[in-house]
Amino acid sequence: MIIRLNRDYFSRDVLEVAPTLPGKFLCVSGKEGITGKHMITDVEAYRGEEDEACHASRGMTHRNKIMYNKGGFVYMYLIYGIYWMLNIVTAEKSIPQAVLIRGITNYEGPGRLTKFLNLDGTYYGEDVCESERIWIEDHGLNIDVGRGKRISIDYAGSYWRDIEWRYYVI
DNA sequence: TCAGTGATTAGG
DNA sequence: CTAATCACTGAG
Numbered sequence: 024m025i026i027r028l029n030r031d032y033f034s035r036d037v038l039e040v041a042p043t044l045p046g047k048f049l050c051v052s053g054k055e056g057i058t059g060k061h062m063i064t065d066v067e068a069y070r071g072e073e074d075e076a077c078h079a080s081r082g083m084t085h086r087n088k089i090m091y092n093k094g095g096f097v098y099m100y101l102i103y104g105i106y107w108m109l110n111i112v113t114a115e116k117s118i119p120q121a122v123l124i125r126g127i128t129n130y131e132g133p134g135r136l137t138k139f140l141n142l143d144g145t146y147y148g149e150d151v152c153e154s155e156r157i158w159i160e161d162h163g164l165n166i167d168v169g170r171g172k173r174i175s176i177d178y179a180g181s182y183w184r185d186i187e188w189r190y191y192v193i
Numbered sequence: 194t195c196a197g198t199g200a201t202t203a204g205g
Numbered sequence: 206c207t208a209a210t211c212a213c214t215g216a217g
Contacts, residue, residue: 067212076212086201104198106213123212134213175212 028159030152033094037113037120038188040094041068044159045192046166049127051140052156059140060160065126067173068188069110071119075179079119090119095152099137099144106134107143111151111159125174126191167193 028047033040048060069077078087078100089098090112098110098121110121123133130136137143142157151158170187177184 069212078212081202084202100212101198101200102211103213104200104211106198108212110212125212132214138214173212178211 024163026161028151028161030093030095033111033113033152034115035094035113037068037070037122040113041066041122041188042168042170042190044122044124045168045190046164048160048162049124049140050158050160051142053141061127061130061136061140062164062192063124063127063159065124065131065191066189067123067125068190069121069123070188075183076173076176077119077121083119087119089148090121091117094120095150097146097149097151097157099142099147101144102134107137108133109137109142109146125189169193 044063044066047063049063050058050060052058071077072079074080079090083091086100089096092112093116094113096112098112100108102108109124112121114120125133127136130139146157149157168190171189172185172187173189
C-alpha cells in the first residue's frame with residue numbers, strides 16, 4: 024500500500040518527522056512525464072532559531088523565509104556556488120524547521136542527489152503535499168534507523184554541533 | 194588533502 | 206558597495 028505523505032505528516036515537530044523519513048520514497052516527475060521514485064536513506068533535522076546550525080538562527084531572511092511557512096514546502100538553496108540542497112519544511116507556520124535530504128539509494132550526498140534528479144532553485148516553495156512534480160510516499164517499509172551528528176556545521180556551538188539529529192538507514 | 198564556485202549575508 | 210562565508214564534491 025502506497026500513501027502520499029500529507030500536511031498532517033509534515034506539520035509535526037522536525038524531531039518527530041526526520042527519524043521517519045529514511046525508508047520513505049522521494050518521487051520526482053521528469054520532463055517527459057517519467058516518474059522516478061527513490062528511497063530516502065539519509066536526512067538531518069534543523070530546528071528553529073535557537074538551533075545555531077539552522078539557517079533561521081539569525082532570523083528571517085529572503086533565503087530562509089520559506090522555513091517559516093507550514094510544513095510540506097520545499098526549501099532549496101545553493102551552496103558553494105555549485106550544489107543545490109533539498110530540504111522539506113516541517114512544523115506549523117512561523118516555526119522555522121526543515122529536514123535536509125542528504126541521500127537516496129545509489130546517490131549518497133545532498134549535492135549529488137539534486138544533480139541526479141535535476142532539482143534546482145525552481146523548486147523553491149514547491150508544496151510536496153500538492154505538487155505534481157515532487158512528492159514523498161510511504162511504501163510501508165519498516166526500516167532500522169541509525170543516528171549521528173550533523174555534517175559540516177563546525178561553525179555552531181558545541182551543543183548544537185554534537186547533537187545527534189542525523190538519521191539514516193542502517 | 195584541497196580548490197572551485199557564486200548566491201547570500203552582514204557591515205560600512 | 207565590499208568581503209567573508211558556506212548544511213559539498215571529485216579529482217589527485
